[in-house]
Amino acid sequence: MPPTCWAWAPPPHRVCTNALTAVWPLLPSLLRAEEQPAQAQPTPRGQSQANHGADRRGQGLSSRLQKWFYERFGEYVEDFRFQPEESTVETEEPLSARRLTENMRRLKRGAKPVTNFVKNLSALSDWYSVYTSAIAFTVYMNAVWHGWAIPMFLFLAILRLSLNYLIARGWRIQWSIVPEVSEAVEPPKEDLTVSEKFQLVLDVAQKAQNLFGKMADILEKIKNLFMWVQPEITQKLYIALWAAFLASCFFPYRLVGLAVGLYAGVKFFLIDFIFKRCPRLRAKYDTPYIVWRSLPTDPQLKERASATMSRRLQTASSRSCVSSAPAGLGRDEDAGRCHSTKKGNFHEIFNLTENERPLAVCENGWRCCLINRDRKMPTDYIRNGVLYVTENYLCFESSRSGSSKRNKVIKLMDITDIQKYKVLSVLPGSGMGIAVSTPSTQKPLVFGAMVHRDEAFETIFSQYVKITSAAASGGDS
Numbered sequence: 001m002p003p004t005c006w007a008w009a010p011p012p013h014r015v016c017t018n019a020l021t022a023v024w025p026l027l028p029s030l031l032r033a034e035e036q037p038a039q040a041q042p043t044p045r046g047q048s049q050a051n052h053g054a055d056r057r058g059q060g061l062s063s064r065l066q067k068w069f070y071e072r073f074g075e076y077v078e079d080f081r082f083q084p085e086e087s088t089v090e091t092e093e094p095l096s097a098r099r100l101t102e103n104m105r106r107l108k109r110g111a112k113p114v115t116n117f118v119k120n121l122s123a124l125s126d127w128y129s130v131y132t133s134a135i136a137f138t139v140y141m142n143a144v145w146h147g148w149a150i151p152m153f154l155f156l157a158i159l160r161l162s163l164n165y166l167i168a169r170g171w172r173i174q175w176s177i178v179p180e181v182s183e184a185v186e187p188p189k190e191d192l193t194v195s196e197k198f199q200l201v202l203d204v205a206q207k208a209q210n211l212f213g214k215m216a217d218i219l220e221k222i223k224n225l226f227m228w229v230q231p232e233i234t235q236k237l238y239i240a241l242w243a244a245f246l247a248s249c250f251f252p253y254r255l256v257g258l259a260v261g262l263y264a265g266v267k268f269f270l271i272d273f274i275f276k277r278c279p280r281l282r283a284k285y286d287t288p289y290i291v292w293r294s295l296p297t298d299p300q301l302k303e304r305a306s307a308t309m310s311r312r313l314q315t316a317s318s319r320s321c322v323s324s325a326p327a328g329l330g331r332d333e334d335a336g337r338c339h340s341t342k343k344g345n346f347h348e349i350f351n352l353t354e355n356e357r358p359l360a361v362c363e364n365g366w367r368c369c370l371i372n373r374d375r376k377m378p379t380d381y382i383r384n385g386v387l388y389v390t391e392n393y394l395c396f397e398s399s400r401s402g403s404s405k406r407n408k409v410i411k412l413m414d415i416t417d418i419q420k421y422k423v424l425s426v427l428p429g430s431g432m433g434i435a436v437s438t439p440s441t442q443k444p445l446v447f448g449a450m451v452h453r454d455e456a457f458e459t460i461f462s463q464y465v466k467i468t469s470a471a472a473s474g475g476d477s
Contacts, residue, residue: 100204116176123177125272132177137269144261147254199373209422221295229301233291303454346388350395350409358388358395359459366456368433370396370408371446387447389460392467394436396447408445412467414438420457421446434460 070077093099127133143152167173228234247256275282275289282289296304347354358365365386372383383406385398392413398406421435421444433448434457450456 101200104204104207120177125268126276127269127273129177133269137265140265140269141262144258144265147258149257149261202373213422217297220297221292224297224301225291225295229296230294233294236287236291306454349397350393350407352390352393352395352409356390356393358390359463361455361459362387362389365397366450366452368396368447368450368456370398371433371448372441373443373446387450387456389456389463391463394460410436410438410445412464413471414440415464417444418457418461418464420453421448 123129124133124136139152140149143149163173163175224230225234225237271286275286346352346357350356365388368385368387370383370385383396383398385396385407388395388397392411394410394412394415396408396410398408415436415438417435417437419435421433432450432453433446434450434453435444435446437444447456
């Protein structure tokens with residue numbers, strides 16, 4: 001008997017599957033190749049009907065396959081189709097006092113959770129509640145020591161979200177270290193006069209400019225810190241970054257994290273508490289506080305540059321005046337000169353004595369506008385004019401009318417507060433001004449739109465300090 005040869009044969013269904021897999025990509029080309037000879041050579045009738053039926057079956061199978069593929073994967077294919085980006089132009093709303101006020105209230109409500117969080121952190125650092133701060137300090141230091149700081153913060157975030165979920169479901173849960181004080185919200189008025197609308201716009205604009213000013217100060221200080229505006233301050237940051245880099249290279253991360261976490265806890269709970277209670281210690285040894293306070297903003301840099309330039313000009317002008325002064329003219333004769341404004345003698349316009357005249361630095365005055373927020377009429381609310389400073393008075397000459405009733409005379413001894421102020425940036429001088437408080441006014445008088453605001457402020461403030469110190473020394477004697 002001949003030897004029997006055994007060979008393995010794949011199952012029939014696997015053979016069919018492999019054949020279909022190999023032939024399926026070539027099916028459209030085979031169909032097109034069969035169509036071309038059929039058109040070129042005439043075939044018998046029976047054979048043509050058979051070919052036509054095969055072609056119809058092939059087209060039907062291909063269309064069904066494409067339809068099935070599009071139904072299953074067409075949505076995902078459409079997502080990857082490139083389309084030109086649509087540019088949408090947002091419509092700008094017209095300026096409205098009511099809309100401006102409502103937006104400021106919305107901003108305040110939206111920032112309330114952040115401000116409450118900052119207040120609670122500050123209360124923890126200040127040991128407002130001794131037991132709460134002691135528990136927080138113990139839990140934090142224990143978590144840092146055992147390497148659980150990150151899981152602890154993640155758990156606190158989950159706990160906060162869970163509490164917010166319960167509050168959204170109607171539960172009344174209030175947990176805060178600092179008790180929340182509910183502020184009374186004034187109902188918006190329907191009918192406002194022109195002066196009330198103007199006052200409302202000014203108040204909201206003042207709040208907006210103060211908010212933007214604080215944000216700009218923070219951003220400018222950070223920029224100047226990294227741009228080496230003050231090299232002695234940026235050098236400290238440079239050395240600290242190098243020390244941190246070398247520590248991260250040569251020490252394990254667990255040790256570095258432990259050191260940083262322990263220092264942050266001691267700094268937040270103990271050192272900051274001592275520094276806040278002892279300002280002199282903080283001014284001497286709190287390095288981050290000293291660095292941040294020493295960083296200048298862009299307006300401060302401009303003021304320093306202008307002050308340096310003005311000192312140079314004053315030195316040069318004083319030298320030239322000394323060299324060009326006539327020999328026969330004495331100081332007494334120069335003091336006896338009568339200063340006169342455009343409308344007449346200075347002392348006659350403001351009903352002052354003859355020896356009251358503008359100081360040498362403001363002989364021509366500073367052009368500005370007086371904003372009296374105690375007045376309701378728009379004509380009395382803002383007045384354009386010129387501001388002068390004498391030895392004892394602050395004088396404002398209105399340019400609207402020749403009557404002296406519109407002029408303003410303020411005795412320097414009656415001033416209770418004087419500070420720099422900014423009204424609106426669209427006004428001349430970028431809206432810079434000076435706010436002066438007196439006992440006779442409920443709101444400070446603002447001399448705004450001053451181009452030389454810093455020079456005027458320094459002159460008024462120095463003369464005010466001179467008068468008050470002379471009066472105090474005379475009273476003591």
